[in-house]
Amino acid sequence: MNNIGIFYGSTTGTTEDIARRIAGIWGLSETQIHDASTLTPALAESYNILILGTSTWGSGELQDDWYEGVKILKKTDLSHTSIALFGCGDSDSYADTFCDGIGILYEELKETGCQFIGMTPTDAYTFDTSIAVVDNSFVGLPLDEVNEYGKTDERLAHWVEQLKAEIS
Numbered sequence: 001m002n003n004i005g006i007f008y009g010s011t012t013g014t015t016e017d018i019a020r021r022i023a024g025i026w027g028l029s030e031t032q033i034h035d036a037s038t039l040t041p042a043l044a045e046s047y048n049i050l051i052l053g054t055s056t057w058g059s060g061e062l063q064d065d066w067y068e069g070v071k072i073l074k075k076t077d078l079s080h081t082s083i084a085l086f087g088c089g090d091s092d093s094y095a096d097t098f099c100d101g102i103g104i105l106y107e108e109l110k111e112t113g114c115q116f117i118g119m120t121p122t123d124a125y126t127f128d129t130s131i132a133v134v135d136n137s138f139v140g141l142p143l144d145e146v147n148e149y150g151k152t153d154e155r156l157a158h159w160v161e162q163l164k165a166e167i168s
C-alpha cells in the first residue's frame, strides 16, 4: 500500500501553500503534510512515497529548511522509496537559476537509491537555465507563482495524475 508524505521548505509560504494544494487534489490528510524542518529518519521511513517541495533563494540556492533535511534524508534508508520533487521559483527575475532548488534536492538524494518520479517536460516553461533540468526534462514539477500563477492549477492537476499513474 502506498503511504504518501509531503514535506515542504518555504520561506514566505508559497511552497507550503502548494504542498496543501497537492494534498487537496490527492485527498491526503493534514497529518501527511510536514514542514521540512520537522523531518526525522523515522518520519521519512514511515512513508514509501515522499513528495518534497522547495523554493529557490539567493542565486540558485536551496530553501533554508532543507539544509538539515537533506542531511537527515541521506541517513535514511530510501532504497524502497519513490520521491517526487516540486518547487517554486521565478522564471523571469531568476531565469538563469529557475527552480534550481529542485535540482539541488535531486543531486543530493540521487545516491540514496530512491526512485525519482514526476519528471516534467521543459516545453511549457520560459527560462534560460536551471540545474533542475536533467536529460532535457525537469526532475520534478517547477511552479512559478510570481509570473505564471494562472497555470498552477492545471500543472498541479496534471502532475498528480502523472504521479498516480507512475506509482500504480
Ligand SMILES: Cc1cc2nc3c(=O)[nH]c(=O)nc-3n(C[C@H](O)[C@H](O)[C@H](O)COP(=O)(O)O)c2cc1C
Residues within 6 Å of the ligand: 009, 010, 011, 012, 013, 014, 015, 016, 054, 055, 056, 057, 058, 059, 060, 061, 063, 088, 089, 090, 091, 094, 097, 098, 099, 100, 145, 146
Ligand atoms: C532574494 C530572492 C532570491 C530568489 N532567488 C531565486 C532563484 O535563484 N531562482 C528562482 O527560481 N526563484 C528565486 N526566487 C523566487 C522565489 O523562489 C519565489 O518567490 C518562491 O515562490 C518563494 O517561495 P516560498 O515562499 O515558499 O519560499 C527568489 C526570490 C527572492 C526574493
